[in-house]
Amino acid sequence: MSVGEGGPAALDYHLVHPGPAGGEPRGRPEGVVVEEFVFAADHSAVRLHSAAWTPQDGGWWSSADFSRTMRLDAALRSRVVAVPRRAAAATYRELGGGELPDEATLRGHFHDSTPLATAPLPLAPGRSAAGFAETRVYRVLFADALGPDGLAHLRATWRMTVTGDAADPAARVLGVARRRVGDDAFTWHLRRIGAGGPWCLDLTAELAGGRDDTVRPMLRELTTTLRMAGLLPVTVERFS
Template identity: 50%
Template sequence: MTTALHYYVVHDGVGEPEGLLVEEFLLAGDHSCVGLVGGGWSRSEGRWCDASATSRRLRVDPALRARVTPVSRTGAATLYQELCGAALPHEAVLRTCFGAPAVPPSPPLLLHGREATPGFRETRLYRILFAGALTPGGLTALGEAWQMPVTGDLADPGVRVLGPVRRRVGRDAFRWELRRIAAGAAWGLDVTCDLTGDRDDPVGVLLHGLTAQVRFQGLIPVTVDRFR
């Protein structure tokens, strides 16, 4: 399965835009992540090339994360036009420069039983994992976007859950928690999906939308794991 690409501006050592990084999470049929690929363009090279290794390094290198800024495709297109005087290639073209995933897909790590919440056909549990530091402004923005009551103090490293959210989409029910992981070294959204019908399209739409909202607050998505 495919989804819309993620775009980042890459800055040089003095903070000036140097290029673009474009990424895609490869998804299994249940919307969990099975790989990450990426492509990059820089002013110095003047061409698009495979940047999957850079995408993977971005998840573990704070210095590199400090040099990237999440942007929309529109923002990336504007910068690309300014830097090289051309239109940003279509996403199908950008994908042609992506390399193959470094690790072969593995089945989901289901740590819980498959029993559904009473009244629903199926219950799934996902964790969207993010690297980086969440700012007070970012927490406020997410709280407003999700109408999430902030139940924990961001400044207190002992607080694990910062806020819960509940939503209904038709007959399906969704709930998620914004959670500090590994003493703040990472952040996660634990998303529970209670499904009634045979179609799970709303799951993919929700996971993608949540990822995008958190990404625009400066955190870098790492993976989407399914535990149930």
């Protein structure tokens, strides 16, 4: 999902399936979509790159409009399934593309990126807990919603403490989990923004020293887990 300080991270892969408007993905995939968010130094997202391939086109093409449509059009989004690179490579081969290009080559097809508007957020430093030098809060916003199976999987995977009933339209925070990475502490809340609205992940990072190199991998891991559960990431904002 990101380009980290230590070099390029893995790209995000999706398969696009045929299917009726608003229906479930079905049938043989029609194409492959590759995406990558680009981040500022503070790990907030600033733009989104994408490239797509179908047998009919015969080559890779880049379109900011297609990335936006994936996030705005529920009918298209219902046909898009997140997969690991090995599954994308297998589909690419089965559709006649041959061997899936390496990620450096795929990045060469990113010609038309989507700028991500950032709202003016309060970035004044908040009070850090004892033993920590800095506290940051990030929000990863997603399109679509989690079903009961996806939510149950996340709660088991992250050993989340259940804080709300997903069947209750008024419930907003549905679970919370924590982890230590070295001397840094991370807490994340799985949240619903309004009844029937989008979902988000709010990550609080409590950093013990002057380095923040644990933040990007944590954001990457959590976002990938939610992407594989069926949510499509829209942006990453920093609140504090």
